Amino acid sequence: MKRDYYELPQSGAIMRFLWKCAGGDRYLLERSTYSDQIKYMCLGGIVFATGAMAGLAGGYAFYTIFEKRGSAIENPVDLNTVFLALFFGIIWGLMIFNIDRFIVTSTGKGDGTEAITVGELKSALPRILMGMIIALTISKPVEIRMFKTEIDIKLREKQLEQQAEYQAKVDKTFADREKLLDKEFGSIAEQRKALIGRIEAAEQAYTDNLMGKGEKVPAGNGPLSKALKSQLNDLERQLDDFDKQNGKDLIELNKRKDELRVAKESERGNNEKIANGLDGLLERIKIAHEVAGFWISLFITLLFMAIELTPIFFKLMLTKTTYDYLAENRDELLKADNGIEVKYDYYKDKQGVEKHLTINHEAERIIFEKIKVTEIQKELTEYAIQKYKEREKKKIDDNLDDFIKPVE
Incomplete structure (x- = not known):
C-alpha cells in the first residue's frame, strides 16, 4: 500500500x-x-x-x-x-x-x-x-x-536372540511330548530301546574283535569273533521276534513319533518368521x-x-x-x-473481577417492537370485547322476552 x-x-x-x-x-x-x-x-x-x-x-x-x-x-x-x-x-x-x-x-x-x-x-x-x-x-x-x-x-x-530362545522352547516342548508318548506306550518302547542298545554294544564288540582292538586278542575271525557274531545274530532275532509280537503298538508309536518330528520341524521353520515379527x-x-x-x-x-x-x-x-x-x-x-455496544469494565462479579456489559441494540429494538405490538394487540382485544358486550346488551334491551321465558 x-x-x-x-x-x-x-x-x-x-x-x-x-x-x-x-x-x-x-x-x-x-x-x-x-x-x-x-x-x-x-x-x-x-x-x-x-x-x-x-x-x-x-x-x-x-x-x-x-x-x-x-x-x-x-x-x-x-x-x-x-x-x-x-x-x-x-x-x-x-x-x-x-x-x-x-x-x-x-x-x-x-x-x-x-x-x-x-x-x-x-x-x-x-x-x-x-x-x-x-x-x-x-x-x-x-x-x-x-x-x-x-x-x-x-x-x-534381538531377533537372533528371540529366534534361539524360541527354538530352545520348541525343542524342550517336543522333547517333553515325546517322553509323554513313550510313557503312554508303557515298557514296550523301553524294552525295545534296551534291546537296540545291547545290539549296538554287541556290534561294537564284534567289530573291535575283528580289528584286534581287544587286549591280548589277535585280529581276525577267530573263535571269540564267531561267538560274538553268534551273540549278535541272537540279539537281532530277539529284536525281530519282539517287533513281531508288538508290531501294531510299535507301528503306532513310530507313526506318532514321526508326526511329532514333522510338527517339530514345522515349528522350527517358524522361528525366523516369529523373530522377524519383533520389528x-x-x-x-x-x-x-x-x-x-x-x-x-x-x-x-x-x-x-x-x-x-x-x-x-x-x-x-x-x-x-x-x-x-x-x-x-x-x-x-x-x-x-x-x-x-460493549461497555468495558462496567461492573464487578461476586469474585470482584471486572466484567464487560454487552448491549445488543438491534436485538433490543426488535424485542421493544414485539412488546409494543403485543401491548397494542391487548388493547385492541379489550376494545373488541367491550364492543361485543355493548352489542349483546342492546339485543337484550330490544328483545327481553327472547332471553328470559317464564316457566309455565
Whole structure:
C-alpha cells in the first residue's frame, strides 16, 4: 500500500500463504507496517513447518507399523506400504497443521506487553499442553529415523536372540511330548530301546574283535569273533521276534513319533518368521532410547517442543502494534454495524473481577417492537370485547322476552 509518508513493499504469494497459516488478516496486514507483515509471515512459517514435519513423522511411523516384517538389516522397501504411508502422512500433516493453526489464532496477546505473566500462562496452559502432546508425536518417529542404522543392528541382535530362545522352547516342548508318548506306550518302547542298545554294544564288540582292538586278542575271525557274531545274530532275532509280537503298538508309536518330528520341524521353520515379527514401532522406540540414551532423547523431544510451543509464547510476548489497533477498530466497526455496544469494565462479579456489559441494540429494538405490538394487540382485544358486550346488551334491551321465558 502506497502512502505519501510510508510505502509498503508488495506482498508475494508465499508471504500471503504464510499469513493464512498464521491466521492473519490480509486486508489489515497490507495496511499495517512491514514489521507486522514479517512477524505473521514467520509465525505462519513455524506453523507450516510443524505441519510438514508432522506429516513426515506420521508417514514414517505408519510405514514402520504396516511394512512387511523381515530381517532388520535386509528389509527391502515395500512400495504398496510407501504409497499408503504417503497418503496417511498427508492426512496427518494437514490435521496437525489445522490444530496448530487453531492454537495460534486462538492465543491472544495477553496484556500486550513483552513480559509473560502468571495469568497469561494459566490462560495459555491448555494450548501449551496440546502443543507438548503434538511435539511428542512428531519427535519419536523422527528420533527412530535419525538412529535407524544403530537401531537396525540392535534390533537384528534381538531377533537372533528371540529366534534361539524360541527354538530352545520348541525343542524342550517336543522333547517333553515325546517322553509323554513313550510313557503312554508303557515298557514296550523301553524294552525295545534296551534291546537296540545291547545290539549296538554287541556290534561294537564284534567289530573291535575283528580289528584286534581287544587286549591280548589277535585280529581276525577267530573263535571269540564267531561267538560274538553268534551273540549278535541272537540279539537281532530277539529284536525281530519282539517287533513281531508288538508290531501294531510299535507301528503306532513310530507313526506318532514321526508326526511329532514333522510338527517339530514345522515349528522350527517358524522361528525366523516369529523373530522377524519383533520389528514394530514400540520396539524401535525402546531401542532408540537405549541407543541414544536419556539425555539425547530428551534433547530431541525438547527441541520439537520448542518449535511447537514457540508460536504460543511468541504471541504472548508480542506488544500491540498497528495491526492490533486496526483489528480492534475493525471489530468495533463490525459491532457498530450490527448494533452491538460493549461497555468495558462496567461492573464487578461476586469474585470482584471486572466484567464487560454487552448491549445488543438491534436485538433490543426488535424485542421493544414485539412488546409494543403485543401491548397494542391487548388493547385492541379489550376494545373488541367491550364492543361485543355493548352489542349483546342492546339485543337484550330490544328483545327481553327472547332471553328470559317464564316457566309455565
